[in-house]
Amino acid sequence: MFNNAMGLILADNKKISLGELSNPRALSAMPFGGRYRIIDFMLSNMVNSGVKNVGLLTYNKYKSLMDHTGTGGAWSLDRKNDGLHILPPYVNSEATNISSDEELTGVIDFLRQSRTPYVIVAGANVILNTTFDSFIKSHEESGADISVMYNRDGTKFGNPSYILDIDDDGFVRDMLYNPAKATSPKCSLGILCLRRDLLIDILARQMAHGQSHFGIHSIVKMFDEFKVHGFEYSGVVLRINSVQSYFNASMSLLTDSVRNDLFWSGKPIYTKVKDEAPTLYFDNAEMSDSIVSDGCRIYGKVESSVIFRSVTIAKNTTIKNCVIMQDVHISENCHLENVILDKNAFVRPGVRLVGHPDYPIVIGKGAGI
Template sequence: MKNVLGLINLHENEELLKELTRQRPLAAVPFGGRYRLVDFVLSNMVNSGIVNVGIVVKHKARSIMDHLRSGKEWDLARKRDGLFILPPPDHTHYSNSIYKGDLEHFHNHVDFLQRSSQEYVIVAGSHTVYNTDYREAFRYHLEKQADITIIYKEEQPAPGKQYSLATLVKVDDGGRVTDMQVSTGRIAGGPVCLETFIMRKSLLLEIIEDCVAHGEYDFVKEGIVKRLGRLRVYGFPFTGYMAKINSVQAYFRANMDLLQPEVWQDLFLKSGPVYTKVKDEPPANYRDQVAASNVLVANGCIIEGRVENSLLFRSVRVHRGAYVNNCIIMQKGEIGPNAVLENVICDKDVHISAAKRLIGDKNYVMVIEKGMKV
């Protein structure tokens, strides 16, 4: 797929994730012990043979740039093509709430698209976590002679926050997409769009120019949905594990899913490895009398207490006498002696002092924001 350009669109709705995205874009939110959300879509592209990737950043670019650096870990540090960060042109412009939509940003970087040598483009977001090889979907796109191919998963979600910001598609028996519902609060269920679109680069440029000229700036709603009747839009079904990170509860649930071996294997092994920023740290250290059950523990951790049904990211320390159950503890978190945590998300560099008791609800987890000391 060297003839395909990858375009990762980070203009994503963070309304229900403010506790985790206050200091970073959604794409840079840690996930699964040692990864960031952007690692999954970027690894999908690299594993599919894509060698030219642009990342359209909406705001708070420093965190994502620090994580991706030159793209070496994804084999994208190249003399030709490679990894390109496409930052917002003016942070002040967006902070004043004048931002119109992702097509405005696409239009600001249209020269990047024009200069790329690839004929086709895959546009994808970072908030949908799944592992796939795009080559099969690309072959389907060519066989159908489609203008746009949308990758979707056959889901039947119940109405509620889990899919309140999802895009649903209607697909007929021939695979043609006949309708799409975007960002509805109450949905009846149906195939869920993975926010991944395949098309010719020339068509994308045409959509950008036409929409911006008519004052339309939403890529999905105004660039694709309004053209369903004019273009040959097909759906390609995805059958593996998929999670949409569109709320704190969805983030918590997706991480907890990784404690199931079949989910972990599907997400990390099925279609290729997931790459991330390399950090050289020692293996996890389980001290005497430790009790750990059904946990996912990253390297650099020191565990002296009791941990159950939880994820510990890199360099977390759980002191003696502490009890951690059904929790997510991110990088360099420290749980003091005899502290008790249940149904809690601790962001990076959180320190819980001795004997503190923090109890959240399974349906409404407690979030301790980055760098806090409790």
């Protein structure tokens, strides 16, 4: 635990679209793993590291995110000093639209108000359970200006990927964006550690050059000018870069090693609490290899699936390799395979939907089938 760093989470990523799934919400507000949103992991990592001041940088579609975080109570970030800050685009009164989003103004103000020497900056698309103690320690010991976390995933999670070329002393000497052929498996996690005043300087300079968008990797790219050190992370990392990688990441939770690393390593992942009743399994329920959240009613057969809260699966219905989000209702005599159903979707009796594991079917929020 340390108390010399603040956190900054980029709650969305303009380079990543999950199609219909990311229409209603920022990437970090994407439901994941039954009862979580993607952001819960990074927020918990920060809190479990002792960070008490966290900014969430958003630019649009932040309603869902704000519904979820509230005042940060679930993460003990509802504090009088510091705590959770949602940083929507800074729009001055003369602006007529948000397209000229001045993200950086708000961030710089937020950074200036803090007193901690370091900032941990993280993106919205990585899921891992860690604390940043050794990351910060390595940053201090390396004498680097900027440290970046990476692992050896290479390009296996698809684009966008940032491949790092790291020298023998651990310093970054090149970075490749979406390379056709990866020269190294070292892939950035988009998690940085740097001095707060350096981050303010970099952002102020970017603003002066007319940039308005915060890009984590535009900072890593400054390896010519600053000493950028790589820090290897060896635990489980899931990257959400596309519908496919979201689906694969969800399915990988059914593997013991992934689940144990993310959920049972002694560092809790906090999320908004809902006071749901337990899930009820009825007479003919058949369950296998699945994650199920509270408040569900299961009458049918479920295999290798991730079921969120308050889902109903009626009798004679078979669910296989599906991700079924909160409040979905699936009626009798259905067969669903390789399908992602967003919140509140309704499937009428007798529907048969079969996607391919490499190309799941996506049913949007609130859709009726």
